[in-house]
Amino acid sequence: MRRRPRVASRIFLALIYLFLYAPIFIMIVFSFNASKSRSVWSGFTLDWYTELFSDSMIISSLTTTIGVSVIAAIVATIAGTFAAIGFFNMRKRWRSPLLAINNIPVMNADIVTGVSLCLLFVSLGSVLKYQLGFGTLLIAHITFNIPYVILSVLPKLRQMDRNLVDAAMDLGCTWFQAFYKVIIPEIMPGIINGMMIAFTMSIDDFVISYFTAGSKVQTLSMAIYAMTRKRVSPKINAVSTLLFLFILLLLIIINVRQIRQEEREKKLRTLKSK
Amino acid sequence: MKKRLAALFAALVFVLALISGCSTSKEEVNVYNWGEYIDESLLKEFEKQTGIKVNYSTFTSNEAMYSVLKTGGAHYDVIIPSDYMISRLISEGMLEKLDFSNIPNYSLIDDKYKNLEYDPTGEYSVPYMTGTVGLIYNKAMIPDEIDSWGALFDERYAGLILMFDNSRDAFGVALKYLGYSLNTTNPDELYEAYELIKAQGAVRQAFVMDQIFDKLESGEAAIGPYYAGDYLIMLENNPDLEFVFPKEGTNRFVDAMCIPKGAQNKKNAELFINFMCSTEASLRNMDVVGYTSANREASEQYAAMLDDHAKAILFPSDEILANTEVFLNLPQDILNLYDELWVKIKS
Amino acid sequence: MKLKYLSAPYIVWMALFVVAPVIIVVVYAFTSAAGEFTFDNFAKMGGYVSVFSRSFLLAIISTAICIIIGYPVAYILSKERARQQRILIMLIMLPMWMNFLLRTYAWMSILENTGLLNRLLTLLGLPAVNIINTPTAIVIGMVYNFLPFMILPIYSVIVKIDRSLIEAAQDLGANAVTVFRRVIFPLSLPGVFSGITMVFVPAVSTFVISQLLGGGANMLLGDLIEMQFLGAAYNPHLGSAIALVMMVIVMICMWLMNKFGAGGEEAVML
Numbered sequence: 001m002r003r004r005p006r007v008a009s010r011i012f013l014a015l016i017y018l019f020l021y022a023p024i025f026i027m028i029v030f031s032f033n034a035s036k037s038r039s040v041w042s043g044f045t046l047d048w049y050t051e052l053f054s055d056s057m058i059i060s061s062l063t064t065t066i067g068v069s070v071i072a073a074i075v076a077t078i079a080g081t082f083a084a085i086g087f088f089n090m091r092k093r094w095r096s097p098l099l100a101i102n103n104i105p106v107m108n109a110d111i112v113t114g115v116s117l118c119l120l121f122v123s124l125g126s127v128l129k130y131q132l133g134f135g136t137l138l139i140a141h142i143t144f145n146i147p148y149v150i151l152s153v154l155p156k157l158r159q160m161d162r163n164l165v166d167a168a169m170d171l172g173c174t175w176f177q178a179f180y181k182v183i184i185p186e187i188m189p190g191i192i193n194g195m196m197i198a199f200t201m202s203i204d205d206f207v208i209s210y211f212t213a214g215s216k217v218q219t220l221s222m223a224i225y226a227m228t229r230k231r232v233s234p235k236i237n238a239v240s241t242l243l244f245l246f247i248l249l250l251l252i253i254i255n256v257r258q259i260r261q262e263e264r265e266k267k268l269r270t271l272k273s274k
Numbered sequence: 275m276k277k278r279l280a281a282l283f284a285a286l287v288f289v290l291a292l293i294s295g296c297s298t299s300k301e302e303v304n305v306y307n308w309g310e311y312i313d314e315s316l317l318k319e320f321e322k323q324t325g326i327k328v329n330y331s332t333f334t335s336n337e338a339m340y341s342v343l344k345t346g347g348a349h350y351d352v353i354i355p356s357d358y359m360i361s362r363l364i365s366e367g368m369l370e371k372l373d374f375s376n377i378p379n380y381s382l383i384d385d386k387y388k389n390l391e392y393d394p395t396g397e398y399s400v401p402y403m404t405g406t407v408g409l410i411y412n413k414a415m416i417p418d419e420i421d422s423w424g425a426l427f428d429e430r431y432a433g434l435i436l437m438f439d440n441s442r443d444a445f446g447v448a449l450k451y452l453g454y455s456l457n458t459t460n461p462d463e464l465y466e467a468y469e470l471i472k473a474q475g476a477v478r479q480a481f482v483m484d485q486i487f488d489k490l491e492s493g494e495a496a497i498g499p500y501y502a503g504d505y506l507i508m509l510e511n512n513p514d515l516e517f518v519f520p521k522e523g524t525n526r527f528v529d530a531m532c533i534p535k536g537a538q539n540k541k542n543a544e545l546f547i548n549f550m551c552s553t554e555a556s557l558r559n560m561d562v563v564g565y566t567s568a569n570r571e572a573s574e575q576y577a578a579m580l581d582d583h584a585k586a587i588l589f590p591s592d593e594i595l596a597n598t599e600v601f602l603n604l605p606q607d608i609l610n611l612y613d614e615l616w617v618k619i620k621s
Numbered sequence: 622m623k624l625k626y627l628s629a630p631y632i633v634w635m636a637l638f639v640v641a642p643v644i645i646v647v648v649y650a651f652t653s654a655a656g657e658f659t660f661d662n663f664a665k666m667g668g669y670v671s672v673f674s675r676s677f678l679l680a681i682i683s684t685a686i687c688i689i690i691g692y693p694v695a696y697i698l699s700k701e702r703a704r705q706q707r708i709l710i711m712l713i714m715l716p717m718w719m720n721f722l723l724r725t726y727a728w729m730s731i732l733e734n735t736g737l738l739n740r741l742l743t744l745l746g747l748p749a750v751n752i753i754n755t756p757t758a759i760v761i762g763m764v765y766n767f768l769p770f771m772i773l774p775i776y777s778v779i780v781k782i783d784r785s786l787i788e789a790a791q792d793l794g795a796n797a798v799t800v801f802r803r804v805i806f807p808l809s810l811p812g813v814f815s816g817i818t819m820v821f822v823p824a825v826s827t828f829v830i831s832q833l834l835g836g837g838a839n840m841l842l843g844d845l846i847e848m849q850f851l852g853a854a855y856n857p858h859l860g861s862a863i864a865l866v867m868m869v870i871v872m873i874c875m876w877l878m879n880k881f882g883a884g885g886e887e888a889v890m891l
Binding site: 020030107119258 | 629698720733825
């Protein structure tokens with residue numbers, strides 16, 4: 001009675017994974033294709049990869065993307081954590097409307113956020129003699145990243161036992177020490193979680209960057225979009241493959257660390273119960 | 275203390291942003307051109323010769339370029355729009371006058387492209403390339419004799435038909451087929467063209483610009499309107515492709531280099547324009563792009579290298595040229611009508 | 622010890638970069654190119670009802686398909702062994718991290734007339750299908766891109782359901798179906814609503830998917846807005862009006878979701 005549903009659900013799962021991964025694998029396979037065709041195989045070559053590495057536009061868009069994502073994630077995490085702690089310590093009357101405003105970039109469609117920021121930057125820009133560029137791109141990314149950090153840290157703050165802080169203070173900690181030694185470690189999973197989400201959102205973003213980066217800088221998504229409007233080149237496939245491998249590596253590292261951490265905790269627990 | 279720290283961070287971010295947004299130390303020039311419209315090695319050549327870095331980006335149509343310029347966020351130093359768009363930009367005060375002392379190679383430009391109606395004083399632009407629009411089809415997939423724009427609306431080729439993804443060119447095809455002028459300001463004629471293009475939806479595969487290269491070369495589609503120079507490039511990859519000047523007449527155009535108002539690297543822009551005018555650069559460009567350069571010597575040299583088929587297409591006979599029309603800028607209310615109808619067609 | 626002042630810098634930031642842009646959009650929406658107050662832009666939107674309805678229809682269909690496929694996947698995953706679960710969830714997340722344009726682009730090479738799908742079909746002797754450049758292709762693209770965003774929230778919530786509740790139900794004599802219907806499903810609804818939020822909003826406002834897979838016609842709201850700013854029909858006032866309407870519609874949907882029990886305060890992702 002238990003066996004049959006198992007098989008059916010296995011097949012179903014397999015089909016879904018096939019659906020999710022088939023296009024990616026097809027992209028990877030054809031990145032090695034000797035001709036430009038995306039559906040007819042004509043032999044193995046690494047040419048597209050060499051072309052990719054000599055394409056300065058793509059390389060610079062890659063560095064821009066990583067730069068923006070890393071900086072935005074870090075700034076958003078710090079700012080978001082402080083903001084979350086600040087919000088948490090507010091009275092509900094102030095907190096609710098502020099959280100509602102905070103949610104606007106999350107709830108809003110990308111294109112609305114992008115267009116509204118574009119209008120803002122252009123209006124301010126004409127007054128301040130300021131142009132769209134890396135700066136505005138960064139500001140835009142930070143703006144849509146911080147809410148995710150806050151949404152990630154707040155639940156952890158709620159879960160935290162307030163007595164811990166009081167206990168630390170009773171034991172002689174200054175408020176500063178209590179902050180760094182008690183509060184931060186307790187909410188650290190939320191902070192890390194928030195940082196990862198922020199980083200992912202930034203790397204993958206296309207629409208908001210499209211409207212706020214201006215003409216001088218380009219993110220990888222923007223470069224790819226420009227490539228799709230012209231002659232297609234399997235360079236896109238090569239970019240896909242490399243990105244895929246990088247992310248796979250990243251996820252494996254994260255998960256291995258998580259597994260190790262959980263096993264450490266399990267050991268601690270079994271030790272404690274002895 | 276925490277308050278100060280957090281405030282410090284915010285200030286730091288602002289400063290960082292302002293700094294990275296404002297200045298750049300290296301000499302550079304921002305160029306905005308059509309897609310597939312330049313030999314990219316020329317950009318590196320220019321950098322080597324002058325030390326000025328070229329930031330090159332592309333647009334898909336004159337209207338898209340206009341929107342980007344108007345929205346105001348992007349700042350380009352050199353733009354390469356088509357004739358009618360240049361006259362629009364001039365009338366709206368969006369172009370800088372060129373300092374021709376920085377562009378000595380202007381003397382190499384063929385006189386027949388100078389001071390045309392889109393830029394009568396010639397102060398705002400330097401001709402880049404010229405060409406014509408025609409009908410390209412795959413004779414292996416469509417064995418019929420094609421000689422009319424009507425083929426783009428023909429049910430026999432349903433699902434294999436491509437169409438221009440910009441309003442002037444698309445309407446141009448429809449208007450010519452209906453026997454009207456490309457520059458008509460008669461709303462009834464425009465509505466007729468609109469209905470025709472809307473009805474084409476039943477047989478049309480897609481609206482394309484540069485995506486047409488892959489589609490026609492791979493046989494994904496079999497017929498579509500596009501520019502003569504691009505046809506020669508496509509022909510290299512698929513010898514089954516044919517080019518024809520439809521009997522109803524077509525468009526001929528000149529694309530020219532201009533400098534938008536407020537460009538920050540005007541001198542560098544003029545140096546770039548000068549470089550692109552040179553015979554050497556024009557020859558290399560024509561070879562890669564396929565169009566006819568405005569540089570007199572280069573285009574003569576190039577014509578000598580072509581076979582008859584290509585020559586007939588790039589340097590059409592006077593008879594065919596007489597049947598071509600140039601796009602003119604239209605009054606604002608007609609432009610608004612175009613926008614409205616175009617959005618309706620795509621929706 | 623006034624911890625609440627920690628959020629002061631961010632409040633300033635929000636005022637400048639979240640609230641001000643919205644106000645600017647509102648201002649643009651209600652002004653004409655000449656700068657006077659007008660309702661014209663909203664009146665013009667009446668001509669684009671087909672775009673609105675197409676966007677909503679396709680978004681609803683895509684969201685529905687994501688729920689139909691995503692819910693069972695989330696449920697099955699939640700029953701796997703812990704080790705397996707982590708790896709399987711990671712595999713669901715991986716495509717999410719891949720660039721969204723690339724994922725959409727991948728489908729082009731599959732669905733094209735000379736693409737892989739048709740080559741496979743002709744090889745098997747079946748007739749070729751014309752999916753590319755139709756709304757079907759857009760739906761496939763949307764489902765493909767957004768499916769993980771539906772699976773993960775549902776999974777996160779199901780996995781947290783207290784086992785003792787299920788055991789209690791079983792002790793009281795419920796069979797598997799009843800346990801699902803009366804215990805698991807109701808408790809999983811917050812996750813479903815979360816998933817709907819994360820799929821419907823991007824689906825209704827996407828603009829790249831329709832351009833790559835829809836063939837340039839089949840315009841969606843995102844394309845319409847983009848056209849007014851950086852595309853072929855410059856009119857930021859009309860664009861702002863449409864954006865404003867979209868914002869309002871999304872807010873209404875969110876409010877409805879909130880009323881029916883979603884938390885909205887947790888980021889259920891990793």
